[in-house]
Amino acid sequence: xxxxxxxxxxxxxxxxxxxxxxxxxxxxxxxxxxxxxxxxxxxxxxxxxxxxxxxxxxxxxxxxxxxxxxxxxxxxxxxxxxxxxxxxxxxxxxxxxxxxxxxxxxxxxxxxxxxxxxxxxxxxxxxxxxxxxxxxxxxxxxxxxxxxxxxxxxxxxxxxxxxxxxxxxxxxxxxxxxxxxxxxxxxxxxxxxxxxxxxxxxxxxxxxxxxxxxxxxxxxxxxxxxxxxxxxxxxxxxxxxxxxxxxxxxxxxxxxxxxx
Amino acid sequence: xxxxxxxxxxxxxxxxxxxxxxxxxxxxxxxxxxxxxxxxxxxxxxxxxxxxxxxxxxxxxxxxxxxxxxxxxxxxxxxxxxxxxxxxxxxxxxxxxxxxxxxxxxxxxxxxxxxxxxxxxxxxxxxxxxxxxxxxxxxxxxxxxxxxxxxxxxxxxxxxxxxxxxxxxxxxxxxxxxxxxxxxxxxxxxxxxxxxxxxxxxxxxxxxxx
Numbered sequence: 001x002x003x004x005x006x007x008x009x010x011x012x013x014x015x016x017x018x019x020x021x022x023x024x025x026x027x028x029x030x031x032x033x034x035x036x037x038x039x040x041x042x043x044x045x046x047x048x049x050x051x052x053x054x055x056x057x058x059x060x061x062x063x064x065x066x067x068x069x070x071x072x073x074x075x076x077x078x079x080x081x082x083x084x085x086x087x088x089x090x091x092x093x094x095x096x097x098x099x100x101x102x103x104x105x106x107x108x109x110x111x112x113x114x115x116x117x118x119x120x121x122x123x124x125x126x127x128x129x130x131x132x133x134x135x136x137x138x139x140x141x142x143x144x145x146x147x148x149x150x151x152x153x154x155x156x157x158x159x160x161x162x163x164x165x166x167x168x169x170x171x172x173x174x175x176x177x178x179x180x181x182x183x184x185x186x187x188x189x190x191x192x193x194x195x196x197x198x199x200x201x202x203x204x205x206x207x208x209x210x211x212x213x214x215x216x217x218x219x220x221x222x223x224x225x226x227x228x229x230x231x232x233x234x235x236x237x238x239x240x241x242x243x244x245x246x247x248x249x250x251x252x253x254x255x256x257x258x259x260x
Numbered sequence: 261x262x263x264x265x266x267x268x269x270x271x272x273x274x275x276x277x278x279x280x281x282x283x284x285x286x287x288x289x290x291x292x293x294x295x296x297x298x299x300x301x302x303x304x305x306x307x308x309x310x311x312x313x314x315x316x317x318x319x320x321x322x323x324x325x326x327x328x329x330x331x332x333x334x335x336x337x338x339x340x341x342x343x344x345x346x347x348x349x350x351x352x353x354x355x356x357x358x359x360x361x362x363x364x365x366x367x368x369x370x371x372x373x374x375x376x377x378x379x380x381x382x383x384x385x386x387x388x389x390x391x392x393x394x395x396x397x398x399x400x401x402x403x404x405x406x407x408x409x410x411x412x413x414x415x416x417x418x419x420x421x422x423x424x425x426x427x428x429x430x431x432x433x434x435x436x437x438x439x440x441x442x443x444x445x446x447x448x449x450x451x452x453x454x455x456x457x458x459x460x461x462x463x464x465x466x467x468x469x470x
Contacts, residue, residue, distance in 0.1 A: 020339045025305045054324060059312040086309055091330035091350055093338070097306040106306035108335035110343065145305055149340070183300060198302050205337050205375065207383040207444055215302070 016113045018258035022146045022214075023111040027104060028121045028235065029219075031139035035100030036132065038083065045085035045098050047131040048124070052087030052096055059083055060099070096124055103128050105175045114239050122232070137226055141219030142238045146246065147202065148254055158210045163254040166199045167213065177201075191237050193220045195245065216245055307332050311326050323357040326368035326398075333371060337378055345389060352392045367398035372417030374400055380413070380421060386459035404458035408434070411450075411458045419443045425453055 001053060036044070045055060066076040084099040097104035105121045150158055157176045160167040168180040181200035188195055196217040204211035218238045225231050304310075314321055330353065336348060357368055377400045390402035395414060403412045406427070414422045421443050426434040439449045447455075456462075 022339060024336055025307055027306060054328065056325065056328065057312040060310070083312060084309070084355040086306065086311075088328065091336055091347075092307075093326050093370065095306050097309060104306050108307055109338035110335075111339075143305070147336070168322075183302070185300060193297065196299060205333075206340065207377060207379050 016111075018255075018260055020257075020259045021109075021111050022148050022258055023143045023144055024109050024147050025143075026107045026111060026117055027141075027143040028117075029139075029141045029143070030103045030125070030137055030231075031141070031221075032101045032103075032135040033138045034135060036135075038100070040132075041098055041100055044128065044131045045087060047127055048087045048096055048098075051124070051127070052089060052094070054088045054090065056086045056088070057083055058086045058097070065194060091258060094120065096208075106111070118232075118235065118239070120242075121235070124232075125228075137224050137231075139221040140217055140224045140231060140234060142235060142240050142242060143215070143221075144218040144246070145216040147204075148212045148214065148250070148257065149204050149206050150211065150254075150257065152208050152210060160201075160212060161251075163251055163257075164199065164212055164214070164249060165251065166197065166249045167212075188218065188241060189222065191241065192222055193218050193238065193241070195241075197245070197249070199249070214246065214249055216242055218242055218245075272448050307335070312340060314397075317364060320359050320396040323359060323362065323368050326371075327353060327357050329371045330369055330374040333374055336380065337382060340382055348389055349392070356392060356394055364393070366396055369394060369400055370398040373398065373415045375418050376417065376421060376443050377402065378398075379419065380415065380446055383443070384447065384455075384459060387461050388459055406458050409457065411453075411455065413446070423450065427452075427457075429452065 045050050049055075060083075061079060061081045064078045064080060066078070067074055083101060084097060084102075087096045087098070088094065093108045093110070095104075095106040095108065097106060103125070105117075105124050107117045107120070112119070148163060150163060152158060160180075166182060166184070168177065168182055170177060179201045181198070183199075184197045186195050186197075187193075196219075198215040198217075200213050200215070204214050218241055220234060225234055312323060334341070334349070338346060353369065386404070388404060390404050390413075393401040393403065395401055399417075400415045401412060402415070403410060405411075407423070409427045411425045412423065416420060416422060420440065420441055422438070422440045424436070424438045424448070426436050428434045437453055441449045
């Protein structure tokens with residue numbers, strides 16, 4: 001059961017270590033082997049109308065380039081546009097995104113805690129399953145995007161290593177950096193998952209602050225579970241892992257910003 | 261054959277070029293490379309998915325899209341914003357974009373103007389919530405009223421603000437002051453005029469702010 005303790009800003013939250021978690025977006029994504037027809041997707045979107053009254057059509061345009069070595073005409077380009085449905089709560093903090101082969105539940109800040117978020121995912125997953133016949137799952141992923149806002153407080157330079165354990169290390173003569181971005185990917189063999197970690201400098205939406213993003217995506221695309229019990233078990237394992245990854249990536253000085 | 265996915269691909273995690281490749285006859289080595297590249301792409305999150313341009317410009321959808329954009333923008337700073345204040349702002353914004361009251365030719369709120377507003381509000385942190393309005397170009401306008409005295413700030417794109425204040429002293433003619441600054445300098449620009457007169461509850465008269 002979620003423990004509603006409320007944070008310093010009065011947001012209802014389930015039990016979590018920080019009163020002001022820096023999470024800007026939390027995402028659970030289920031991907032399928034086969035896409036569904038556009039008309040069917042619209043019908044599925046309608047089944048979410050009561051919980052997510054607002055709908056926007058979203059688009060994803062990609063380009064395929066073909067180079068063939070056996071013809072004179074060597075290159076061909078093909079634009080591919082996919083359309084999806086984004087449904088949202090009135091305050092836009094709760095989103096569900098429906099693509100032909102992807103089902104996404106997203107929570108924007110203020111983050112209510114895993115228990116609340118996970119319960120919403122379970123509810124929406126059940127809605128999705130009722131509307132769609134069985135589809136083979138090809139990937140299950142959880143993504144947490146954190147933005148750490150650091151008050152400048154008159155300092156000419158903010159040293160990222162005081163707040164993060166993931167950053168670019170440069171020689172002293174090449175300091176300070178105006179911007180940086182790092183990406184790492186590692187296997188999590190105990191869960192059969194892969195972690196993709198991105199960190200970078202981003203503009204802070206607050207005056208007098210600098211900001212770093214810590215974006216982690218933990219996913220299983222090698223024989224992902226197909227039944228609910230195993231899916232939920234995996235998601236909760238990922239939840240524990242993402243918490244430990246996050247804690248290992250930040251320093252105590254950063255933790256103090258989130259009001260533990 | 262190769263496949264290039266635009267960096268704006270909206271799915272929450274890895275893109276689909278590998279699955280596209282699967283639809284044609286491709287060497288498995290390329291499939292593996294494409295899959296590995298895909299998994300490194302830093303995808304747009306669901307909140308940043310690209311909204312398709314409407315086939316017909318329906319006013320209700322136009323207003324909703326503008327509101328959705330600024331509410332999503334608010335979520336970016338929601339951890340620093342009082343929950344009640346956030347809800348009140350949303351109520352005001354919803355009211356400003358009421359389809360029934362909408363005047364033809366008006367512009368819905370501009371996201372860039374609202375970004376400037378959020379920066380200012382989180383920096384000033386006024387105890388009193390302002391009344392909100394929209395300029396005819398879609399810039400957000402905030403007004404604080406204390407008695408007959410009035411402070412109005414227009415939040416423009418690119419972190420610019422324009423402010424006008426009218427303050428009555430001992431005469432019926434108000435002293436008027438105006439300025440235009442970067443939002444970072446707003447506090448400094450207002451300081452000589454004692455903005456706490458509008459921002460704090462202590463200075464509040466029996467006439468409420470809008």
